[in-house]
Amino acid sequence: MSQADVFPGPRSPVPGPGDSRDIVLAFSGGLDTSFCVPYLQEQGWRVHTVFADTGGVSTEERATIEARAAELGVASHVTIDGGPALWADFVKPFVWAGEGYQGQYPLLVSDRYLIVDASLARARELGTNAIAHGCTGMGNDQVRFDLAVKASGEYRIVAPIREIQKEHTQTRTYEQAYLEERGFAVRSKQKAYTINENLLGLTMSGGEIDAWEAPGEGARGWCARREQWPSEPMEATLRFEQGEAVALDGNELPGEKLLAKLNVMFAQYGVGRGLYTGDTTIGLKGRIVFEAPGLTALLTAHRALEEAVLSKLQNRFKPEVARKWVELVYEGFYHDPLKADLEAFLAASQQKVNGEVTLRTNGGRVDAIAVRSPHILNSKGATYAQSADWGVDEAEGFIKLFGMSSTLWAQVNR
Numbered sequence: 001m002s003q004a005d006v007f008p009g010p011r012s013p014v015p016g017p018g019d020s021r022d023i024v025l026a027f028s029g030g031l032d033t034s035f036c037v038p039y040l041q042e043q044g045w046r047v048h049t050v051f052a053d054t055g056g057v058s059t060e061e062r063a064t065i066e067a068r069a070a071e072l073g074v075a076s077h078v079t080i081d082g083g084p085a086l087w088a089d090f091v092k093p094f095v096w097a098g099e100g101y102q103g104q105y106p107l108l109v110s111d112r113y114l115i116v117d118a119s120l121a122r123a124r125e126l127g128t129n130a131i132a133h134g135c136t137g138m139g140n141d142q143v144r145f146d147l148a149v150k151a152s153g154e155y156r157i158v159a160p161i162r163e164i165q166k167e168h169t170q171t172r173t174y175e176q177a178y179l180e181e182r183g184f185a186v187r188s189k190q191k192a193y194t195i196n197e198n199l200l201g202l203t204m205s206g207g208e209i210d211a212w213e214a215p216g217e218g219a220r221g222w223c224a225r226r227e228q229w230p231s232e233p234m235e236a237t238l239r240f241e242q243g244e245a246v247a248l249d250g251n252e253l254p255g256e257k258l259l260a261k262l263n264v265m266f267a268q269y270g271v272g273r274g275l276y277t278g279d280t281t282i283g284l285k286g287r288i289v290f291e292a293p294g295l296t297a298l299l300t301a302h303r304a305l306e307e308a309v310l311s312k313l314q315n316r317f318k319p320e321v322a323r324k325w326v327e328l329v330y331e332g333f334y335h336d337p338l339k340a341d342l343e344a345f346l347a348a349s350q351q352k353v354n355g356e357v358t359l360r361t362n363g364g365r366v367d368a369i370a371v372r373s374p375h376i377l378n379s380k381g382a383t384y385a386q387s388a389d390w391g392v393d394e395a396e397g398f399i400k401l402f403g404m405s406s407t408l409w410a411q412v413n414r
Contacts, residue, residue, distance in 0.1 A: 014043045015130070021046045022075070023130035023158060024123045026115050026145070029065035031186060032134035035175040036160045037072040038182050040132060045158075046075045048126060052118040054082040054111035055199025055260060072184065080118040083256035086111055086199055090329075091255060091295075095302050096243050096346040097322035101330045104276045106292045106299070108201040112141055113334045116148040123155070130156045136171070137162040140281045143332040151335035193219060199259055201272065201292030215275060215289050222267040223291045229269050229363035236265060237358045238301045243350030245298055262294030269363045272296035281331045297366050301357035304368030309352050309375040321345050 015021050023040060027033045027049035040047050049069045053062060062079065069077035090110045100106045119131055131149055135142035142159065149155050161171060168174040176186045193206040202221040209215055239247040248258050266272060272293035280286045307315060325342045333339060355373025359366050400407075 015045060019156075020126075020128040020130060022048060022126045022128040023132050024048050024050055024119050024126065024128065025074075025132040026119045026134070027051050027065070027069060027074075027077070028134070029068040030134075031172060031175055031179075032136070032161055034068060034072060034184065034186075035179055036132060036134050037069075037074060038179070038184070039160045039164075040158065041073070045130070045132075047072075047132075048122060049074045049077045050080065050115075050119050050122045051077070052080045052082040052111070052115040054086050054114055055256070056111075056197035056202075078122060082111065082114045082118060083199055083260075084254065085114050085117065087255035087259065089114065091200070091259060091298075092244055093325070093343050093346055094295075094329075095245070095298050096343075096350055097325050098299060098303050098306070099319060099322040099326050101326050102278050104274060105278055105288075105290065105330075106201065106295050107326065107329055108198070108203050108290055108292060108295075109141065109144070109196065110329055110334075111198040111200065112144045113148050113329075116145055116152075120149070120152055120155070129154060130158060132158040132160065134161055135159060137165045138282070140286075140330075140332075143281050144334070147332040148334050195221065197221070199256060199263075201263075201290060201295060203291075204289040205287065209275075209287055209289060212287065219289050221291050222263065223270045223273040223293060224268050226270065226363070233360055233362045234265065234269060235358055235360045235369075236262075236297070237356055238298070239356045240302065240305055241354055243302065243306075243347075243353040245301070259294045259298065262297045266293035266297050266361060266366060267291070269293075269361045269366075271361055271364065271366050297359055300366050300368055301359055302353070304357050304371050305353055305355055305373060308371050309355070309373055309377065310349065311377070314349060318346075318349055 015023075021044060023045040025033065025036055025040065025047055027037075028051065033049075037047050037049070051062075051065050051069075057065070066077060066079060090107075090113070094107060094110070119133075123129065123131055133142075133145045135145055137159075142162070146157055146159075149157055161175075164174060165171055179186055193204045193209070196203045204215075204219050204221060207216065207219070209219060237249050238245050239250075245255065245258055246252055248261060253261065272295065273289070273291045275287075275289055277285055277287045306318075310318070321342050325339060325346065328334070328336055328339045328342075352375040354375060355371065357368050357372075358370040360369045361367070
């Protein structure tokens with residue numbers, strides 16, 4: 001086997017002899033993916049677009065995306081409802097884990113993996129192994145997209161934005177001119193910020209956020225400002241079965257609809273908004289404003305229930321597993337077998353996480369104020385700091401043995 005076989009060079013974006021000319025493009029209708037369509041067509045590809053709706057667009061915007069694909073002359077376009085898969089494949093295990101990336105960020109970009117899955121499903125329908133995306137060569141999404149594709153089979157990945165970045169430094173200006181020269185209007189969206197939205201929440205970057213300054217008044221998405229919060233507090237009750245939220249205020253709902261409702265309810269109280277700086281996969285520092293009202297409410301309720309029903313050792317150990325699971329998802333290893341192994345542990349830990357949690361917010365934060373479960377680890381004969389069914393001598397003996405090592409060290413080294 002030659003070195004070229006082990007370390008093949010980058011493949012040309014042009015279909016080769018004997019290759020299928022069909023290629024599936026993950027499509028959002030924005031500048032980057034709109035540029036990709038004529039670029040790929042001029043390379044000889046027959047472009048099929050897929051839009052995976054993961055909850056970040058209105059009905060009107062969804063129709064606009066479909067019309068944009070038709071205007072660009074794609075061979076076919078499909079829109080996929082990604083909400084159910086996003087709940088089942090990401091939200092459930094993420095809530096089980098209960099940890100944000102680096103203790104803060106709730107992985108709001110994890111819909112990318114569901115977008116990949118939708119694109120691969122379409123490629124299988126068409127009988128092609130060619131997949132395209134509009135990720136740049138500077139960000140994390142290219143890592144998530146490429147690794148997810150590579151883990152799913154022998155697919156050919158074409159990344160037009162990375163291709164043009166080899167020759168053009170002002171890529172967005174080049175893309176706009178490229179489209180306009182071919183008679184395609186570019187939507188005027190002069191925004192100070194880059195905004196990403198989906199069912200999980202919203203992120204904003206750019207402008208003063210990237211400059212390490214205080215976010216301006218315009219750096220706000222779903223979450224209401226302080227002066228807009230309702231004057232009366234709000235309460236909501238979530239019911240969990242084996243760690244999965246299945247009902248809100250007594251009404252059973254599919255997970256994706258439950259989360260969407262929580263987003264609306266808690267956004268009006270400004271819950272779930274944060275300013276976060278983290279270490280990106282490619283090594284840069286990333287600074288964003290994020291808003292995740294529904295996920296914040298879910299995580300708060302789930303943690304309160306877990307704290308009551310899991311053993312002390314479970315509650316101590318589980319965050320270690322959770323942090324590793326979160327790192328794998330953040331860095332693109334969504335299909336690594338270790339992730340599945342960790343999820344098996346997380347699922348096993350949820351067998352007794354059943355019950356109801358009542359949340360309350362006065363604005364800005366949410367607290368779990370009541371927990372009801374048949375699995376709460378209550379002692380019938382003892383209540384913390386109030387009463388106990390053991391004697392004083394037993395307590396003193398326990399303290400003596402429990403602290404023996406530290407006490408001996410102090411005695412020997414005085």
